[in-house]
Amino acid sequence: MSKKKSYLFVLLLGLLTATICLAIADGMIGVEGSIQNYEINENGEYMYTLHVNDSTGRIIFWTGLLLLPVLFARCVSAAHTWIDLPLYVIAWYILSAVFGSHANHRYLAHPGRGFISIGEEWTSFSTAIFLWLVQFLLILAVKGMTKGIRKLNRNRSASFVIVTLIYILAAAVGIFVYRNLSLPWWLSLLVADTAATVVTFVFSQICENASVYDPYWSVQPPFILAAFAVGQNLTVFGIFLLIVVFFWGIRLTVNWAYTFGDLTHQDWRYTMLKEKTGVFYPLINFVGIHMVPTLVVYGCVLPGVYAIRNAVQGNIAGVLFLCLSVCAVILQGTADSQMHRFRQDRTGIFIRVGLWKYSRHPNYLGEILMWWGIALAVICAAPEMWYLAAGAAANTVLFFAVSIPLADGRQSKKEGFTEYKKQTRMLLPIRK
Numbered sequence: 001m002s003k004k005k006s007y008l009f010v011l012l013l014g015l016l017t018a019t020i021c022l023a024i025a026d027g028m029i030g031v032e033g034s035i036q037n038y039e040i041n042e043n044g045e046y047m048y049t050l051h052v053n054d055s056t057g058r059i060i061f062w063t064g065l066l067l068l069p070v071l072f073a074r075c076v077s078a079a080h081t082w083i084d085l086p087l088y089v090i091a092w093y094i095l096s097a098v099f100g101s102h103a104n105h106r107y108l109a110h111p112g113r114g115f116i117s118i119g120e121e122w123t124s125f126s127t128a129i130f131l132w133l134v135q136f137l138l139i140l141a142v143k144g145m146t147k148g149i150r151k152l153n154r155n156r157s158a159s160f161v162i163v164t165l166i167y168i169l170a171a172a173v174g175i176f177v178y179r180n181l182s183l184p185w186w187l188s189l190l191v192a193d194t195a196a197t198v199v200t201f202v203f204s205q206i207c208e209n210a211s212v213y214d215p216y217w218s219v220q221p222p223f224i225l226a227a228f229a230v231g232q233n234l235t236v237f238g239i240f241l242l243i244v245v246f247f248w249g250i251r252l253t254v255n256w257a258y259t260f261g262d263l264t265h266q267d268w269r270y271t272m273l274k275e276k277t278g279v280f281y282p283l284i285n286f287v288g289i290h291m292v293p294t295l296v297v298y299g300c301v302l303p304g305v306y307a308i309r310n311a312v313q314g315n316i317a318g319v320l321f322l323c324l325s326v327c328a329v330i331l332q333g334t335a336d337s338q339m340h341r342f343r344q345d346r347t348g349i350f351i352r353v354g355l356w357k358y359s360r361h362p363n364y365l366g367e368i369l370m371w372w373g374i375a376l377a378v379i380c381a382a383p384e385m386w387y388l389a390a391g392a393a394a395n396t397v398l399f400f401a402v403s404i405p406l407a408d409g410r411q412s413k414k415e416g417f418t419e420y421k422k423q424t425r426m427l428l429p430i431r432k
Contacts, residue, residue, distance in 0.1 A: 050201040073213070078373065146253050163212060166203045167219060170196040175227070180360055185309065189224070190298060196220075197294040201286055210270040210289050217279035218252035219303040221245050228308050237314025241304055241374065244322050248329045248370055255336050267408055296398050298370040299391025303378035306385060316382035323327050325373030332366025339363070350420045351413070360421070361407065368427075371395050 014066035176194035181188040197216070204212035220244055229242060241338060270289060277284045306312070314322075338354040347353075375392040404426060412415050427430055 002340065026156045030148050035302050051080060051283065071364045090103065156260075156262045160257075160260070162207070166212060167215070169203075170199040170216075171223060173199050184304065188307075189305065193220070193224070193294055194291070197290050201290045202243065204281070204285070204290075207263050209266045210268045211283055212263070213290050213293075214267065215253055215256050216290075217297055218249045218256065220294070220297050221304070222249035225304050227307060228305050232308055233311060234308065235311050235313055235319060237312060237377075238308050239379065240314070240319070240322055241307055243331070244325045245301075245304060245374070251329055251333050256332075258340070268410070292398070296394045299394050300374065301432040302391055303375045303385070306388060309380070310382075312378060314377070314381050318377040320374045321377035321380060323373075325370050325377070328366045328369035328373060330366075332363050332370070333364060335362040349414050351415060355429040357429070358424055358431050359427055360411075360424050361404055361427055363430050364403060365427040365429070366401055368392075368396050391397075 006274070028115055032091070153346040174192040178188050178192035178193040181191060197213075200213050200216055225245055229238070232238075234242070260329055269286070274281045335355045338356060339351060342351040342353065342356075344389050359365065372389075375389045378388060408421075412421075423432060
C-alpha cells in the first residue's frame, strides 16, 4: 500500500469509526447507566446527562490503558490490515469514554463522541471530527519523527542518547502518574510502572526495535527503590538492601551497554516472535515483550519497597539472604564475562569453560537467586508479608517456562546439542 493510500485509509477508517461509535454510544444509554435528564442545545442536538456506575467507568479506563498503545502501534506502522478496524473502533470509544471516567462518572452522551464529562465544552459532531483530525496529524508527525530516528539508529552514540532520553521521559511520566493518584501505594506504583512501560513501548514502535525495552529490566528496580527511599529514615537493613539492588542493576545495565550495538540490532527472540505472529505482533509485543516482564519485576521489587516504606528492621536470616543476592550478582556477572570471552575467541560450538562447563544457563541461575534472596530477606524480617514471595516465584516461572526453553530451542539447531545437553545441567554449575 502506498503512503498516500495508507494515510487516506487511516482517515476514512477514523471517520467510519466515529459513525460506529454513534451506535455504541446510543446502545450504552439506559444499559450501563441511567438517563437523568436531557436538553436541546443551540444546534438542535440532544444532549443526555447520564450516570454511569463505578465498575463501568473503571473497566473502560483500564481497558483503554491496555488497548491504546496497541492502536498507536498500528497507526505508526505503514501497513494496515483487517485487525485495525476493531482496534480503531474500541480505541475511539475508549478515548471518548476515558474523559473524566475516573472522576465522578457523570457524562454527556453525544453521537459520534461516545461519553464525555459534563465539565467539557464539546457540543457538536464537528468538534469530534476535529479531535480525530488532531489525532491523525499526530500520527503523521510521529511518522516523520520515525524517519529522523531511523537515520540515527546506525550510530551507536546517537542510539545511546535516544535510549537515555526515552527512559528519562518514561521515568518522568511514571513519577507524574504516581504523584497524581490517590490509590494504595502498591496500586499507584503498578499504574505508574505500567505508564512508564507504555512510553517505552511507544518509542520502541517509533524506533522499530523492541530491544528499546531491554534495559528496563535492570533500570526499573533501582529507580523505584531510590524514589521511595527519598525522605525516608532508612534502617541499616534498608540501606543494605538498596546497595544490593543497585549493585545488581548497575552490573546488569553495564552488561547491556557492553553488548548494545545500535538501534538497528534487535534481540533474536523478538525478531522470531515478529515472524511467527505477523499482524498480531503489536499485541504480542506490548503484552509479551513489555508488560509481562514489567509485571514480573514489579512483583520482585515490591518486597524492597515494602521494607523501605515501613523501615523494616532486619535480622540475621534476612542479612544472610541479602548476602545470597550479592553472591547471585557475582555469579551472574562471572557467567556473563565468561560468555563474552567465549564469543570473542569462538573456541567451539558450545561454551564449556568456567561456570558453563556443567551448566547451560548459569546467568539465569544468578537472576533467579537474586530475587529469591531479596524476597526471603524481607519475609524473614516481616513473616506476615510471606505473599511478597510471589514476585520471585513469577520470575522463576518466567525463566523456566519462557527464557530457558527459547534459549535451548535455538541451541538445539546446532550439531552436537543432544550430547551437550546430556553432559550439562540446566542451571546448577556442578558435575552431572
